[in-house]
Amino acid sequence: MFTFWYQKQAGGGAMIDFCSYGVLLARWLLEEQPTSVLGMRANLDSPWSDADDNGAIIAHYGSALGVFEGTWTTRDLGKPWGPVLFGSKGTLLVEEAETSRIRFRPGGGEEQVYEPDPLPEERASVAEEFIRSLETGAPLHPTLDMHVNLDVTAVLDAGVRSAESGRGEKVEKRA
Numbered sequence: 351m352f353t354f355w356y357q358k359q360a361g362g363g364a365m366i367d368f369c370s371y372g373v374l375l376a377r378w379l380l381e382e383q384p385t386s387v388l389g390m391r392a393n394l395d396s397p398w399s400d401a402d403d404n405g406a407i408i409a410h411y412g413s414a415l416g417v418f419e420g421t422w423t424t425r426d427l428g429k430p431w432g433p434v435l436f437g438s439k440g441t442l443l444v445e446e447a448e449t450s451r452i453r454f455r456p457g458g459g460e461e462q463v464y465e466p467d468p469l470p471e472e473r474a475s476v477a478e479e480f481i482r483s484l485e486t487g488a489p490l491h492p493t494l495d496m497h498v499n500l501d502v503t504a505v506l507d508a509g510v511r512s513a514e515s516g517r518g519e520k521v522e523k524r525a
Contacts, residue, residue, distance in 0.1 A: 356399040365391045365405025368420025376416045384409035388518045389509030395423040407509035
């Protein structure tokens with residue numbers, strides 16, 4: 351039996367699997383929720399699964415548009431593995447986790463490379479960060495906050511609904 355990721359009825363699929371990372375990053379950086387999304391998904395190369403193996407969400411924020419893609423079938427992306435953020439002052443490219451470099455390209459062929467400090471050994475995983483918060487009362491990083499992640503889930507839900515309906519869908523507001 352396959353895990354739920356590969357079962358449409360169980361809520362699996364590449365859209366939910368991989369678009370979630372970009373949606374979370376946008377929610378954290380923009381500090382706002384999109385009002386509506388347009389989602390598309392398809393199973394293009396996974397005959398053993400009924401879930402989508404490719405998906406995309408376009409989200410409309412008050413101050414920005416977000417484009418989030420997820421795929422299980424691309425063999426070589428031909429670009430950095432991490433997120434790419436396009437802004438009015440330039441582009442940020444996050445390289446593979448092994449190098450942890452961030453490149454900022456303000457245009458005109460210029461580039462600045464940043465190598466962030468490593469995480470402290472006792473805070474190098476999500477579980478360790480969560481335990482530290484429980485033990486010390488220190489606030490969680492915003493990307494671990496329950497309400498932020500409920501907002502992310504609402505965007506993913508609207509993306510799935512949009513892919514099914516074929517039209518843009520409103521993002522449900524948290525109560």
